[in-house]
Amino acid sequence: MTPVVLGLRRGWTEIKHTFTNPADLWAYLFPAALLLGTVFFMRNATVPGTSFSLGARTLPSIFGMGLVLGGLMTTAQQLIMDREDGTLLRAKAVPHGMTSYLSGKVALVGGMTLVGFLLQLIPGLFLVDGLSVDADGWLTLLWLIPVGFVATLPLGAAIGSLFDDPRNMALVVMPIFGLIAISGIFYPITAMPGWLQGLAQAFPLYWLGLGMRSVFLPDSLAAVELAHSWRHLETFGVLAVWAVIGLVLAPVLLRRMAGRESGSAVAARRERAMTRVGR
Template identity: 85%
Template structure:
């Protein structure tokens, strides 16, 4: 258990550091201000076929999007940066260091995602009307959030293990933004063509947005969803499949990445980074 305990401590220390680092504070505040501003300007628009605020419908969807961005993109970024600066190599050199390192990253990403969620939730409740949560909503959160992390964190680790240059993150962010556009986060997916609806339902982003809407929105709003239902069983099933895929791929790719880490590889990446700065 010692590596796990050390990883928990490491993750907690890194979370505390994010509150004192300007770049990390900006990473908390900028997306929050941007998303809340979008919701604010949408508050007077209505969901098609209803009198319910489109801004109020969008806010829970954004909570689901935050889980995906945290679990997938933040995890991948952390791994890529730590490979470039040698942090991963130092972890590999310590007995059980990789297990401690990965535990710390899970704690860090989970903590940062939770902070971002609270920063969006608290002011968001004052910006829009109509959000509420009952006992059933709390029970849904108890399985949706952990399952959401299981469906995205391993995938983020697997993606991060494939790249050793932070500039390659564009290969991840561009498809992810495309998935956001078609997943019903900012507008009901039922307004899209059928083939686009089918494509969106392949990815966990749509299901996490749907699950969060089922937690915070009245049941009457399920009428504008596919099948006129919150589809909890399908949400659980799709997210479980993605969790299994990630848990199969991530250990294989992480072991492959760890085997390839060496002092010469870190030095080569550092030289490439310095050459880019010199230009």
């Protein structure tokens, strides 16, 4: 367990460093401000067929979206950047270094996602009315957040292992943004065509948004969801399937990636990066 403990300590240190880095602070504050601004301007609109604020309905969906963005995009981005600057090669060179490295990344991504969640939750409670969490909601959070992370973090690591150039992040970002558009995050999915509804339900984003809505919204709002239910069993099942897929793929792809890391590969990536800067 020593490499894991060391990795968790490293992750905690990196989280603290994010509060002193202007770029990291911007990465915390700008998305939160943008999303909260969106919710604020939606506060007077209503969910179709109800008198409930569309902004209040959207905010919990954004919480679920934040888990996906943290687990997939942040994890993939961290791996790609660490490959380029040689951090991953140094981790590979020491005994149990990859175990320590990966546990540290889990702690870092989890901590950053939690900070982003709090930055959205606390101001959001003052922007919209109608959100509340009862005892069942707290119990749902206890399993939804861990299962959500397990369903997305390994996938993010697997995706990050496929790329060695930060510019390729667009290949990750664009499909995720497409899923956001069809997954009922900013507007009920029932307004989408049937085939888009089926496509959205194949991925974790829709289910994490639905799960978060079930935590913070009154039960009467389940009537505007598909099947007129919060569908906790289906949420757990789909997330569990993606967790298994990620946990199977990630170790294989990470081992292959680590096996290909070498000093010459890192030097070549640095040369490409310096060429881009020179231009």
